[in-house]
Amino acid sequence: MPKAPPADSSQSSPPAAPPKSAPQRAMEKLGLHRDIDLALHLPLRYEDETRLTPVAELRDGEPAQIEATVRDARIELRPRRQLVARLVDDDGDVIVLRFLHFYPSHQKALQPGARIRARGEPRGGFFGLEMVHPAFKTVEPGAPLADVLTPVYPTSAQLPQAYLRKAVASALKRAPLHELLPAEALPQGHENLPSLREALQCLHHPPAGASLSALEDKQHPAWQRLKFEELLAQQLSQLQAQRERARLKAPALQAARGGLHEKLLAALPFALTGAQRRVADEIAADIARPQPMHRLLQGDVGSGKTVVAALAAAVAIDAGWQCALMAPTEILAEQHFAKLVQWLEPLGVGVAWLTGSRKGKARQRMVERVASGEAALVVGTHAVIQDDVQFARLGLAVIDEQHRFGVAQRLQLRRKLEGDGTQKLEPHLLMMSATPIPRTLAMAYFADLEVSTIDELPPGRTPVLTKLFADNRRADVIARIGDELAQGRQVYWVCPLIEESETLDLKNATETHAQLSAALPGRMVGLLHGRMPAAEKSAVMSLFKGGEMAVLVATTVIEVGVDVPNASLMVIEHAERFGLAQLHQLRGRVGRGTAASVCVLLYGTPLSPAGKERLRAMAETQDGFEIARRDLEIRGPGEFMGARQSGDALLRFADLTEDAPLLREARRSAALLLERHPTVARAHVERWLESRAEYLKA
Missing domain, CATH: 3.40.50.300 (P-loop containing nucleotide triphosphate hydrolases)
Incomplete structure (x- = not known):
């Protein structure tokens, strides 16, 4: 049997990558993939290793660093097994280091005569001053002290602080932190802010004597620069989305004189409030344009958002297009369905009902009615956007309580509405919320939206x-x-x-x-x-x-x-x-x-x-807007917006309750960059958001 020819080395598989270490895997779990990710992984707090405190000057409970010589060290068995080392400083004062959990390396380092630097919280013990589980290291006499504060990072059990500190310090040198922003884009009134590289260098390694209070409450100029850059990236992402959408085409839906819109108004058993008429006119003006509307309709509980949505649907249907209304729960969808059927079916509008519980032939019949256009209005839950549902001519989509959908669902919906790129016209999108959005939150997370507010309750509502x-x-x-x-x-x-x-x-x-x-x-x-x-x-x-x-x-x-x-x-x-x-x-x-x-x-x-x-x-x-403002203060924007459903914090550094002035400057700068420096705008978004830009638009 002839021998097989030798393998062609040019076509052999590339060598397998070496297995990753536990710290490397831990870093990936924390999302620390790029140098910029490490550069933006900021310390939780700092330890001051820039000075020494004599043992005689230690204060109970106040962290401090000492330098002393080991007099003796031994393992004690009562009341439990522990390592106890007695140290004496140059003034002859004694302190005990106590370790309830220890390794042979601890014993080896704490040999009599060894010079030790230890940092911890001193406290009065039965036998005098002691530190329990201090951080310590052996040093040579006269060894220089650190000249910057020592960072303590968010980490995990598999990622030691020493490893992470080295990784961050190395990444800071390599990360592309060159100045992107022209002077005119920097926040006005903050001319003395450091560059991004200087700011991050300061936040990772604050110089000795830096104000810990300014660093911890995030009012230090380095923090201001970092927060501004983050807010600017977010505003750029929102404005880019808005401008991209403005280039798209949508059906121009105009109310016909004497058409369905007017018939519905005449048939309603109540008169609209002034606020309802105002927002209905805003929406009608939007959907009459040939660009996709992207509007948030907000109003307190019971303010009458559903009838405003019905009037918009009537305009779309009268223009020959379909409307879809989606709600997060079947109970809410059913409430909408009952009202819309009551208002629109007598006027000859076909209404379809699609939820997860409707299955088999009943569902198939509804899907066919939607695909044929027989159902001009489709009401339901997320079942409305499932793959088997195809609209004949979808002109308007209404999403109620949109923030209660998960971020992934909101992205799926947006992609469904955007189509696969082959359809020529995009539907208009109206989102409704009974959770009023505080102004700073609207500026931050809805910068790409027009906002209509019903700020008046219908008569007859009792407090x-x-x-x-x-x-x-x-x-x-x-x-x-x-x-x-x-x-x-x-x-x-x-x-x-x-x-x-x-x-x-x-x-x-x-x-x-x-x-x-x-x-x-x-x-x-x-x-x-x-x-x-x-x-x-x-x-x-x-x-x-x-x-x-x-x-x-x-x-x-x-x-x-x-x-x-x-x-x-x-x-x-x-x-x-x-x-x-x-x-x-x-x-x-x-x-x-x-x-x-x-x-x-x-x-x-x-x-x-x-x-x-x-x-x-x-x-x-009972004011929903005041409730929302206080809710934002108590919970913060991530939880308020349902950001936790995405696994991504919406803002890592800025605080909307405190940084409204910086947010206003970021809005100004974002518009300026897109107008005069579009290449810089793209680079800034890429640096800060990478794949997270999608979540900001969900």
Whole structure:
């Protein structure tokens, strides 16, 4: 049998990459891939190794660095095994270093006669001053001290500080940190800010004597430069998205005289408020243009956003195009569907209903109606954007409570609406939110959006009185429920959990349902939570809306969209566990009729400072904009915006509650760069955002 020819070395596989070390893998998990990533990985705090403190001058609990000679070191077995070293400094004062966990290397270093520098918190012990688990190293007598503060970085167990410090120091030398911004783009009034390279060098290695308070509260000029650069990148990303969209084409949807828009207005059983008319006109003007609208419609709970969306849909449908309305939950989508069918079907508009629970032939029929154009209006959940749903002529997409969709879902939706690049016209996009956006947040995260605000409630909405009760007054609250029911009213009781939790001491919805059923004999008490089948949820809601069910025990699935005017009492259990926006939304489920309404916030004790702030805000105001402002202060923008769903913090360094002046300067500079220095603008966004730019536009 002939031998096989020798392998062609020119076609052989490249040698396998050497396996990565544990620290390298840990760095990748922290997102530290590029030199710029390491340069922007800033210290949590600093240790001052630039000076020595004599043992006699140490203060209990104040971190300090000493230099002394080991007199003796031994392992003690009582009260537990530990390494104890006794050191004496040049003035003859003694201090003990105590290690409850130690290695042979510790014993080897702490030999009698060794010169040691140790840093830790001194405290008075039974045998005098001691430091427990200090950082230490052996030094030669007269060894020079550090001339900069020592950084302490966010890290993990597999990534030692020493390794990370070396990696950051090396990356700082290699990272492309050259000055990109022309002088005219720098923030006005901050002419003395350092360059980006100087700022990062200072933040990683502050010089001896630098103000630790200015560094820690992020008011140091180096921090100001860093925050400005980050805000500028974000504003550039938003403005670029806005300008890219302005180059796209969309159908020009104009209301016809005497058309569907006017017929709907005439058929409505109520008159629009001045604010509703104003925002409806803003939207109508937008969709009449041949560029895609990208508008946020915000308004407090019960301000009447749905009818404004219906009027916009009427314009699109009258112009021969389809409209899609998508909501994050089936309950909310069903509420919209019921209203829109009531308003539009009598006017000859075909409405389709698409949710995850609609399957089989019923779903297929709806999908066919959408594809053929028979259904001019499509209402549903995220099922509206699934792959098998194809629109004949989608001209307007409306997303309600858009921030409650995950970031990935919002990106999927945007790509679905943008199409695959083959379609010639993009649909207009209207996003609605009952969580008003504070001005600084709107400037930061919605810079690429036009914003319409309904700042007026329809007449007839009754103010809701908010009362706070500690959980030990639960029996009093249940007694109040009996009073409400005796007057023919209905009650919500909201719980934060569905079933037992081993980690949170919270009453659950199932237990509360059983308790209220026993306390209110002869009354129907319903249970509603997210794990119930859709048909069962719908049946429960029908009973409650129809007035047959007296009390509805629910989780936060009723947060938005549920409209039962006869409900006059809302009880929220463990209210301290909810966010402010969520509490405000839940409170908005009552006060929808003519009866005086009350929202009771039951809270567990002791309350955290944030919990106290949230409950105080709820008791003091019903203004959704003030609620949103306080929510932003308490939670910060990432949580407020649902950023945690993406795994990416929206802003790492800037704080919108403190840095509004820098944000305004960033907006000015972003417009200037795009106009006069587009190449610089692109380079700046690439440096700062790389792949994260998509998330900022979601």
